[in-house]
Amino acid sequence: MDGHSSHCSNVELLDYAVANDVILFCLPSHSTHWLQPLDRSFFKPLKTYWSKTCQNWVHNNPGRKLGRLQFASLLNAAWCKAATIQNGTSGFRTCGIYPFNPEQIPDYVFVLDKVAQVQENLNPEKIPSRGKMKISTFQMSTDKMSLQLTMIVRTEIHSKTFYRFLA
Known part of the structure; x- marks a missing residue:
């Protein structure tokens, strides 16, 4: 499952997983299309076969x-x-899940594209200036649930930087 709060806030699911020794692994946001085996190998053939089957019918x-x-x-x-x-x-x-092979997924996939949401502060009184050049300021806000669910660990694997996301 991805780290979206709606997927991780179901108490019954979490209790069921604990009671049945199921480990729920939260994937990084916006990376599930790279990390879910069915997305990578099953749904495209299913769509193709479905389309052909319907056309024949x-x-x-x-x-x-x-x-x-x-x-x-x-x-x-x-x-x-x-x-x-x-x-x-x-x-x-x-x-790259089994056999484990981090080389299967390019490094850029693991860069969190939405760790922070940048909003430009448009209040003219708060924009400092240096001579005639105005300097824009930004307010940063982060998704608290995402930061709570995801911890980034940087490791060296096969002399290539690889990011593992642990819940």
Whole structure:
């Protein structure tokens, strides 16, 4: 799950995880598309198979509406084609999760693009000046929940800087 507060504030989920020895790992915000195996290897083939399956159904059933039973049947057919062991293992490998390979994800992905939200202070009285040149000032604010859920640890792995995010 990503570190969004709505995903981490469900007390029942947290209690269930603790009771069942499940470790919930919060991924860095705005990086889940790089770190979720299904996003990397399953959903694109599923979308492709779904599209082909629907096109075939429409071609073979002109003028008919797609009902619930047909929908479920078509989704099942597409799902069975996409949900292969090869696609599953490929997703973990592509994300660098297993086998562990931080080289799979470029460094720039781990730069938090929204650690702070910068808002320019437009109050003219608060803008210092140096001669004729005005200097803009900025107010910084951070997402408190994001900072509480995410700790950045810098480590050297394979002589490359890699950021691990730990909840």
